[in-house]
Amino acid sequence: MYGWCGKIAKINLSDQTWSVETADPEILKKFIGGRGLAGYYLRKKITLNWDDPDMPLLIFTGPLVNTRSPTSGRMTIMSRSPLTGTVGDSSVGGSFGTELKKAGFDGIIITGKSHILAGIEILNDSIRITDARHLAGRETGYVNSLLKGKGSRAVIGPAAENGVVFSSVIVDRYFAAGRSGIGRVSASKNIKYITVKGTGKTKIFNAQDLRKAREDVFRLAAASPVLLGEFGISRFGTGALYDLMDARCMMPTDNFRQTKFSHASFMNAHAFKKRYAPKKSGCRGCHILCKKITKNHTSIPEFETMSHFSALLDNSDIHTVVRANRICNEMGMDTISAAATLACFSEISQKRLSPNEIVSLLLDIGEKRGLGAELGMGAAKYAKRRGRSDLAMAVKGQELPAYDPRGAYGMALAYATSTRGGCHLRAYPVSHEILRKPVATDRFTFKGKARIIKIGEDLNAVADSLTACKFIFFAASLEEYAKIYTAVTGIKTSGQDLFKTGERIYYNERIMNSANGFTEKDDDLPDRFFTSPGYKNTSIDIDPIDRKAFLEARSNYYVVRKLDKKGMPVPDTARKLGLVIS
Amino acid sequence: MDQIFRIYEDKFLKSGLADQGTPLLGLLDARLSWNRDDKACAVLERLFEHLNINALVFSQPAEPYRSIVDYLAETSGGIIFPGDCESRTFLHDLPVSFSFSLESIILALKERKSVIIPGQGIITYGTVGLEQAYVTFSSVCFACFVKFFSDYLFDITHGKINNIRQNLFDLLVKRLEPTPCFKTSLMKGPFDSEISVYQAIQEAGTLIVKHRLVDSYFGNISFCYNDTLYISQTGSSLDNLQGFIDPCPLDGSSCTAVTASSELPAHLKIVKNTENNAILHGHPRFSVILSMICDIEKCEYRGQCHIKCPHERFVCDIPIVSGEVGSGPYGLCNTVPEAIEGRPGVIVYGHGVFTAGKTDFNRPFKNLIKIENDCRTEYFNRIRSFHRYGRR
Numbered sequence: 001m002y003g004w005c006g007k008i009a010k011i012n013l014s015d016q017t018w019s020v021e022t023a024d025p026e027i028l029k030k031f032i033g034g035r036g037l038a039g040y041y042l043r044k045k046i047t048l049n050w051d052d053p054d055m056p057l058l059i060f061t062g063p064l065v066n067t068r069s070p071t072s073g074r075m076t077i078m079s080r081s082p083l084t085g086t087v088g089d090s091s092v093g094g095s096f097g098t099e100l101k102k103a104g105f106d107g108i109i110i111t112g113k114s115h116i117l118a119g120i121e122i123l124n125d126s127i128r129i130t131d132a133r134h135l136a137g138r139e140t141g142y143v144n145s146l147l148k149g150k151g152s153r154a155v156i157g158p159a160a161e162n163g164v165v166f167s168s169v170i171v172d173r174y175f176a177a178g179r180s181g182i183g184r185v186s187a188s189k190n191i192k193y194i195t196v197k198g199t200g201k202t203k204i205f206n207a208q209d210l211r212k213a214r215e216d217v218f219r220l221a222a223a224s225p226v227l228l229g230e231f232g233i234s235r236f237g238t239g240a241l242y243d244l245m246d247a248r249c250m251m252p253t254d255n256f257r258q259t260k261f262s263h264a265s266f267m268n269a270h271a272f273k274k275r276y277a278p279k280k281s282g283c284r285g286c287h288i289l290c291k292k293i294t295k296n297h298t299s300i301p302e303f304e305t306m307s308h309f310s311a312l313l314d315n316s317d318i319h320t321v322v323r324a325n326r327i328c329n330e331m332g333m334d335t336i337s338a339a340a341t342l343a344c345f346s347e348i349s350q351k352r353l354s355p356n357e358i359v360s361l362l363l364d365i366g367e368k369r370g371l372g373a374e375l376g377m378g379a380a381k382y383a384k385r386r387g388r389s390d391l392a393m394a395v396k397g398q399e400l401p402a403y404d405p406r407g408a409y410g411m412a413l414a415y416a417t418s419t420r421g422g423c424h425l426r427a428y429p430v431s432h433e434i435l436r437k438p439v440a441t442d443r444f445t446f447k448g449k450a451r452i453i454k455i456g457e458d459l460n461a462v463a464d465s466l467t468a469c470k471f472i473f474f475a476a477s478l479e480e481y482a483k484i485y486t487a488v489t490g491i492k493t494s495g496q497d498l499f500k501t502g503e504r505i506y507y508n509e510r511i512m513n514s515a516n517g518f519t520e521k522d523d524d525l526p527d528r529f530f531t532s533p534g535y536k537n538t539s540i541d542i543d544p545i546d547r548k549a550f551l552e553a554r555s556n557y558y559v560v561r562k563l564d565k566k567g568m569p570v571p572d573t574a575r576k577l578g579l580v581i582s
Numbered sequence: 583m584d585q586i587f588r589i590y591e592d593k594f595l596k597s598g599l600a601d602q603g604t605p606l607l608g609l610l611d612a613r614l615s616w617n618r619d620d621k622a623c624a625v626l627e628r629l630f631e632h633l634n635i636n637a638l639v640f641s642q643p644a645e646p647y648r649s650i651v652d653y654l655a656e657t658s659g660g661i662i663f664p665g666d667c668e669s670r671t672f673l674h675d676l677p678v679s680f681s682f683s684l685e686s687i688i689l690a691l692k693e694r695k696s697v698i699i700p701g702q703g704i705i706t707y708g709t710v711g712l713e714q715a716y717v718t719f720s721s722v723c724f725a726c727f728v729k730f731f732s733d734y735l736f737d738i739t740h741g742k743i744n745n746i747r748q749n750l751f752d753l754l755v756k757r758l759e760p761t762p763c764f765k766t767s768l769m770k771g772p773f774d775s776e777i778s779v780y781q782a783i784q785e786a787g788t789l790i791v792k793h794r795l796v797d798s799y800f801g802n803i804s805f806c807y808n809d810t811l812y813i814s815q816t817g818s819s820l821d822n823l824q825g826f827i828d829p830c831p832l833d834g835s836s837c838t839a840v841t842a843s844s845e846l847p848a849h850l851k852i853v854k855n856t857e858n859n860a861i862l863h864g865h866p867r868f869s870v871i872l873s874m875i876c877d878i879e880k881c882e883y884r885g886q887c888h889i890k891c892p893h894e895r896f897v898c899d900i901p902i903v904s905g906e907v908g909s910g911p912y913g914l915c916n917t918v919p920e921a922i923e924g925r926p927g928v929i930v931y932g933h934g935v936f937t938a939g940k941t942d943f944n945r946p947f948k949n950l951i952k953i954e955n956d957c958r959t960e961y962f963n964r965i966r967s968f969h970r971y972g973r974r
Contacts, residue, residue: 219671222910223844225816229909230847231830231837240837247838270835432710436817436841439713447586448611448711451636455709458634479674479694494692499634556612 002205003063003489004028009105009127011120013189014053014112018127023106029491030578033062033106035089036465036505038078039512041109042087046512050080050088051188053113059100059154059194060108062467066101066202068210069484070217070476071469073098073284077154081180082165082188083337083378084397084421085516087509088180091425091464093283093291094172096152102198114190117161121150122196132192137161139330140170143193151197157332160187162368164376166337166399170329174291174299175283178334179398180420181378205490213483217476218287224475226435227288233471234280237292238303239269241430245307248434248443249535249542250407252400253311255343256393256526259404259534259542261311267318272300275318288471301325301335304424307402308339313346313353320355324362331366337378338362340399344379345371347391396421396522405525406534406542408433408443413553414453416523417561419509427456428470437474446549450556458502465505504577510561511569511581520567523554583609587617590639590712598644598759598794599723605641607712625684626705632688637708639715646757647723650730653750655700662698664725665732665874667888667933668797668865671907673721696722717800717817724797724865728932730754732871735961738968755962761955762793764948771860771942779807783827786862786943787820795864795950796820801934802843802863805943806853809833813842813849844908847915848936856923858938862946865934866954868961873902873929875964888912888931898956902929927953 004023011018031040038058048055057079064072075097081088100108103124110120119132135143140157147153152172160167160183167183168176177183186192204210221227228234233241245251246264253261261267272278272292278300282289292300301309301321305328309321328335342361346353353361364372375382379399383392393400398421405412410429418426429452433443441452462478463470466485478495486493513522530550534542558565562573574581587607594600607617610630616623622640629638642648654662655678662676669676677690678698687705690697695718696706704722708714734751737743743751768789769782783803790796790803801820804813811830818826830839830846832854839846849861876887876895883890888904889912895902901921905914914930921928926949927937935953939945 216674218910219906222913223671223907225842225844225846225908226840229840229842229844230850231834231840231842236837240840243836243838244840265836268835269837434841436815439708439710439717439817440815441710441713447583448609448636451611452710455634455636459709482693496633496692503634559612 001025002203003067004033005101005104005106005202007105009108009122011108011110011127011129012112013110013114013118013129013191016114016129028063028106030501031505032462032465032501034060034074034465034467035076035078035091035461036501037107038076038089039087039505039508042078042080043508043512046080046087047515048080050082050085050185053189054111055080055185057110057182057185057189057191058107059110061097061100061106062465063489064466064468064484065097067204067488068214068285069468069488070214070221071283071286071288071472072467073286074467074469075100076464076467077169077177077182079182079185081182081398081420082184083181086396086421086513086518087419088182088185089420090169090177090179090182091467091470092169092171092175092177093286093469094152094175095284096154096171096196097467098284099152099196099198101202102200103196104198104200108194110189110191112189117190117192119192120194122194123151124198124200135192140332141173141330144170144173147193147195150195153193153195155193155332156183156186156191157330157366159331159333159366159376160184162366162376164333164365164368165378166334166341168328168332168334170332173297174281174293176329176334178336179423181334183332204488206487209487210484213480213487216480216483217472220475220480221288221472224437226437226474227471233290234288236269236273237278237290237300239272239301239306241303242268242306244434245402248407249540250404251307251311252393252402252404254314255312255347255391256400256404256528257347257532259407263316264311267306267310267316267321269306271318272306276300276322283469286469288469290471298322299325299329304402305335305339308336308343309358312339312343312402313358315353315355315358317355320358323359327359327362327366331362333362333366336401337399338365340393341375341379341382344383344392345375348383348386348388390527393526393528394422395525396518398422403430404534404542405529406545409446409545409553410441410443410449410453412525412529412545412550413446413449413557414456416525416554417453417457417557419506419513425470426460427453428460429453429456431456431474435474438477446553450553451560453557454560455499457506458499461502461505462498465501504579507561507569507574507577508579510563511574511579514568520554520558523567525550583615586712590716591617593716594641597720599647599720600641601644604644605639608638609712610636622682625682625687628684629687629691629707633691633707635707635709637712637715638705639707639712639719640703640705641719642703643723646754647727649750649754651698651704651723651726652700653747654726654730655698662726662729664729665932666725666728666870667907667930668721669725670888670932673718673725676722676725698722720797724867727867728870728874731867731961732874735871735875735964738965759794761958762795762951764789764793764951768943768947770944773805773807773942776807779805779812780827782943783812783814784823786947787814787823789947790862790864790950791819791821793951795866795954797865801865802845802849804849804853804861806832806859811850811853813839813846815841816843845914847909847913848918851915851919852922852936852938855919856938857940858922859941860939860943860946862937862943862950863934864950866950866957868958869929869935869954870932872897872957872961873931873933891931897929898953898960900927900929900953901925902931905930905933907933929953
């Protein structure tokens with residue numbers, strides 16, 4: 001088999017056993033790997049509670065991983081989200097995916113529950129379940145250092161053990177599988193860490209074709225201002241977007257009460273670079289290297305973190321942003337959800353948080369101390385408990401990232417339709433609405449956006465399944481990646497064939513969510529975005545979104561996605577996509 | 583939808599890419615809309631069922647593109663391989679379908695962004711709108727134009743021109759637009775305000791497009807004022823730059839220019855390393871064509887001229903350098919800034935021309951026109967010289 005290993009490790013923690021399943025080549029073709037393949041396996045158990053021992057925790061790589069395919073060193077971790085109840089997944093870099101392939105596995109399916117806090121150690125084709133009780137409550141950095149000789153490490157922090165529903169999994173110290181609360185699922189199974197080390201190679205069908213296709217992608221990346229340009233993410237990290245979001249007046253500020261941050265010019269990527277002088281780093285096998293790490297191993301916050309721990313909390317202390325990022329990573333918490341939950345708390349309590357309060361509240365959340373226990377439920381549940389659901393800026397219970405939807409209507413629709421709740425990455429319309437790639441679209445209109453969002457969702461479902469980094473699609477397209485896929489796997493395909501696979505993967509996720517009762521009521525935005533304006537000056541008005549236009553776009557999306565009028569999947573479409581609705 | 587269709591019908595006409603009433607434009611959101619009725623709609627609407635796209639263009643290109651595209655398609659064997667930079671980077675190659683059948687069109691469009699159907703037109707698509715389909719259509723026309731004329735000059739020196747091609751060449755020459763000519767002047771510098779800078783950039787952009795010194799309306803423009811480089815955004819229309827100019831502080835204190843032109847690194851190096859403040863970059867055709875003609879035989883870098891040409895080459899005393907779009911080890915930002923020092927301009931192999939000036943756009947604009955006109959004259963001189971002394 002080319003590209004894939006053809007083997008999936010199945011670990012049952014309840015009886016401490018493991019076995020190897022041979023992957024069905026037809027299923028691999030239909031779902032590729034990563035998010036798609038994980039979704040295929042999750043579907044069978046999706047109506048179980050997220051903490052049911054039989055609910056799987058799935059870790060999947062794709063066929064391009066451990067090859068010379070550009071930006072392919074990623075993987076997906078998936079389960080049912082404790083935060084939202086939807087499909088819960090996170091794509092993460094580092095070298096875990098590559099090591100997993102080297103060890104000979106396309107994925108791991110973990111079920112059951114360990115009777116003690118445990119670790120899983122994979123060394124080529126051998127799997128050991130270890131006693132990890134001595135690591136209980138320890139921060140991710142400490143555990144990561146301790147396990148360094150064991151290959152790549154995926155670790156949860158105290159937050160997950162203490163019940164925080166937006167807990168992350170930290171890979172190789174710096175890379176977070178942040179969204180959806182996946183860390184909490186791991187904690188529910190009593191898994192503190194997973195390590196993997198392998199020595200195998202992935203077989204390539206046609207190395208020469210791969211080299212040619214690689215060159216095409218590299219050429220496109222070099223031509224991309226946002227990737228390798230003077231102010232692109234390779235030089236400044238994803239924080240390169242910070243100035244742009246503020247300049248476009250769509251930087252969520254003060255819990256989304258404003259869309260422009262008066263301190264932005266002192267809190268931008270340049271300011272971080274100047275103060276911390278970080279170096280380039282990145283995922284295994286990536287030439288973009290968007291991760292920025294200082295000499296003393298401090299990770300410079302990603303754009304979302306940078307924005308939310310400054311503008312969203314009205315914080316103008318740059319060091320607090322770095323500290324908050326470090327605490328979240330050490331505790332194992334999603335930075336977006338953590339910051340947005342604090343912003344929600346700040347508005348409800350009508351209290352601007354000082355830098356010290358930001359830091360101490362984060363520690364309280366991670367340690368489940370005092371108010372932290374309540375905030376660890378996430379913004380939506382916290383706000384509901386306080387009788388102020390209107391102040392939780394979340395979709396399907398997941399807190400919104402750092403693009404105000406009033407400043408980009410495709411993003412507004414994408415937030416609403418995302419299968420994992422408030423997420424910018426499912427359709428990633430920032431690409432054309434803000435970054436002008438592949439061409440610019442009008443960010444203040446819903447016209448045509450239903451189909452554009454659907455296409456974006458399908459594209460990114462493929463990217464997460466191959467797996468490849470979504471950033472590369474600011475420059476390249478599935479046209480180029482189809483050539484790579486064929487060169488690696490030997491399976492003749494085209495960009496459009498891959499789009500069809502992406503459609504299947506996305507529809508499968510809609511089916512899972514509908515099985516858990518999600519309807520069109522959940523495909524919606526907080527009221528604030530329809531009633532309150534953002535920034536205004538003489539040259540721009542960030543108006544509230546016209547609800548009627550939004551609802552029309554959402555209806556159009558259902559037509560385009562071939563759902564019924566309530567946003568529910570229909571058997572005929574499912575059948576045409578090779579899926580079944582039971 | 584009607585308003586969007588009118589905008590693009592107008593763009594096709596103004597840029598000389600298609601004649602009035604020719605482009606068939608389709609847009610799909612929840613419902614599919616066409617700009618007009620056409621019997622081709624029956625086939626084309628099925629493309630939307632098979633392809634994950636939201637916009638489609640089908641049109642015969644206007645002359646001279648039409649004859650060129652048809653000729654190249656008919657003699658291609660199924661795929662046209664252009665050698666210019668834009669095609670190499672973004673289109674890769676141009677598939678041809680010899681029939682207007684759904685299956686054959688789908689097959690081509692599953693792989694690439696366009697398909698040429700000889701005698702009938704070009705189909706292009708977009709996944710985020712008509713602009714994308716328009717850009718691809720324009721790039722196909724530009725790529726074919728450059729390929730036809732550069733291949734002709736190369737082949738005539740190798741005795742490979744048959745009568746059909748010769749007749750077509752003669753016909754096309756008669757159909758070429760007149761050489762660009764500019765006798766008045768642009769806004770005079772030095773500029774004393776940011777507003778003047780914006781105005782000057784917009785004026786230069788409009789004139790570049792008007793004089794057809796770019797393919798369609800792409801290229802880039804910048805001006806450095808008060809330690810800030812004001813530069814056109816990536817993918818912006820040079821004849822409509824209002825609101826599409828990014829200020830880029832030279833000290834790098836803001837990343838707002840992350841949406842600036844791909845050639846920002848080259849612009850920055852030019853203003854930092856030379857005395858120039860005004861920079862123009864266009865894709866004038868005969869400059870691009872001549873840059874691709876190299877007399878050096880048996881060169882070990884043949885096929886890699888765009889990235890590795892080690893020779894000092896000139897056309898009409900203008901240096902030709904290698905370099906690809908944007909940054910990277912082979913980026914033109916590594917070759918253009920050095921070469922432009924003390925010269926009227928630089929031609930980048932298979933790509934376009936950079937010109938620069940100190941205080942305003944007058945000198946760079948006039949140089950851009952002069953380089954193109956000189957190259958055009960030189961091109962036909964070489965043809966004439968060969969007819970006079972060559973093997974034909």
